[in-house]
Amino acid sequence: MSGKTLALLMLLFLVAAGGCGGGGCKEQPKAPAAEPAVKDVILATTTSTVDTGLLDVLVPRFEEQTGYNVKTIAVGTGQALAMGERGEADVLLVHAPAAERKLVDAGIGVNYRLVMHNDFIIVGPPEDPAGIKGKPSVEAFRAIAGTKAVFVSRGDDSGTHKKELAVWKEAGITPAGNWYQESGQGMGATLLMASEKRAYTLTDRGTYLAQRANLRLAILSEGDRSLLNIYHVMQVNPEKFAKVNAEGARAFVEFMVAPETQGIIADFGRDRFGGPLFIPDAGKTMEDLD
Amino acid sequence: MATADPEVVDITLRTLQVSGSATCVAVLIGVPVGTLLAHTRFFGRGLVVSLVNFGMGLPPVVVGLATWLCLTRHGPLGFLGLLYTPAAMVIAQAVIAAPIVAGFTIAAIQSVNPKLRLQLLALGVDRRQYLWLLLREARLGILAAVIAGFGGVVSEVGASIMVGGNVRGETRVLTTATVLEVSKGNFEMAAALSVILLFLSFGITACLTFLQQRGKQP
Incomplete structure (x- = not known):
C-alpha cells in the first residue's frame, strides 16, 4: 500500500471531472447566426x-x-x-x-x-363510478363530490390547479375529505397517480394524449368553453x-x-x-x- | 439500448463531472476539518462535532433551497450568475457531502491507535510529517468517507433539480433525467437511466474500494 492513495484518488476524480473547468461545462457547440x-x-x-x-x-x-x-x-x-x-x-x-x-x-x-x-378535460376510470360522462365540467365536478369518488388534484398552484379551483368555485363546492387528494406534482405524475387510484382528475389535453399509452383513464368530460x-x-x-x-x-x-x-x-x-x-x-x- | 444514445452518454458524463467535482471539493474541505476536529481539544468542540454529525444527515432539499436563494439574481451571491449551471449543482452537492466526509474523517482519525500518535511524537517527526502519517494510518476510514460522500451526492435529486433546473444539455443529470422521464411516461427510459446510475455508482465505489483494500490482508 503506497502513501499515494489519496493522490491517486484525487486523480481519479480529476479525470472524471476532466475538461470541465469549475463545473461550467459547455456542450453542444453551436454555430449562431450572430x-x-x-x-x-x-x-x-x-x-x-x-x-x-x-x-x-x-x-x-x-x-x-x-x-x-x-x-x-x-x-x-x-x-x-x-x-x-x-x-x-x-x-x-x-x-x-x-x-x-x-x-x-x-x-x-x-x-x-x-x-x-x-383544452382541459376531465379524465377518470372508464367505468365512470360517479357517472359524469358527457356532463359539462361544473356538473361533472358536482357528481364527483356528491358520490365522493376519488379526485386527484395537482395542489401545486399550477395553471391546471388554478383552473380546477375555478371550476370547484363555480360548482359552489369546497373540495375536502378523503376523496379529494392533492398530488403536489406535475401533470404527468398526477395522471399516473389518478390512473393507479382509479380516480378522476382535470388535465390539459396535451399531457393526457402524450401519456395516454400508460394510463387507464378515459376522457369523460370535454368541450366546455370555460375549459380552454x-x-x-x-x-x-x-x-x-x-x-x-x-x-x-x-x-x-x-x-x-x-x-x-x-x-x-x-x-x-x-x-x-x-x-x-x-x-x-x-x-x-x-x-x-x- | 439507451446506452447508444448520445444524450444519455452526455447525461452520464455530466453526472460524473458534477458529483465527482463536488466530492473533490467536499474532500478538500471535509478531510482537513475532520482531522482538525479529531485532533485538537478546544472549548465547544463537542458542539462543533455534533453539528458535523447533524450535517451528515442534512436534507438535500433544504440545502437546495438555501443554495437557490443565495444564487438567485437578487440573492447575496446572484452577481456570480451561477444559478442553473453545473457549478451551482457542484456547490449544493459539496455542501451536502462535506459534513459526510468530515464526519467519517473524525471517526477514522480517532480510531487510530493513540499509542501510535505518542510513538510518532516520540520519534520526533515534525507537524507536517505527523499529520501525513496519521492520515496514512487512517486511510481506510478516509476512503470510506469519500465513498459515502460520493454516494450521497450522486444519488441526490432534490437539490440538483432546484439549483440546476434540469436544463437539457446543461444541468440534466441521471437522477433529474429519471424524474423527467417518469413524468413524461417514458418508463423504459427512466429504468434505463436508473440502471446506468446504479452501474456508475457501483463502478466508482468499486474503484475506491479497490484502492482502499489494496494490499490489505483480511
Missing part, C-alpha cells in the same frame, strides 16, 4: 410544455436561429409567474390568463402575446429588473409567435398521437377563442 451579448435566456414555463416534448422541438430551433442559449425551467405556472415577479426569469410561457393579467397590469410582464391553446387552456408568452420587464436579458427574451417572444414556429406547433404530435396537441393562436385575442 453572437448575442448575453447568451443565456431563462425561460420559466409550465410542466406541460416540457412533458409533452413541445419545447424539445422548439428550443433547439430557436437556439440555432438566434445563438441564444435557453435554460428551460419547468415548474408549475404559479412558480413560473413568481419567478417572473422576482425578476429571476427572462421570459415566461404560461397558461393561467387571470393570474398572468395581474403581472401584466403591474407592469412586470410586457410584450404579452397569445401563443396557442388546447390558453398559453401566453411574455417578457419580464427589463425596466423593473436590470438583470433581465431583455434582448434574448424579446427574441424568444417573437420566435414563439412567428409563422414558422406556429406551423410547427400546429403539426406537433400529429405523427405520434393522430392529432395536434396544441392549436396555434398567434395574432388572435382571447375574445377570438370564445
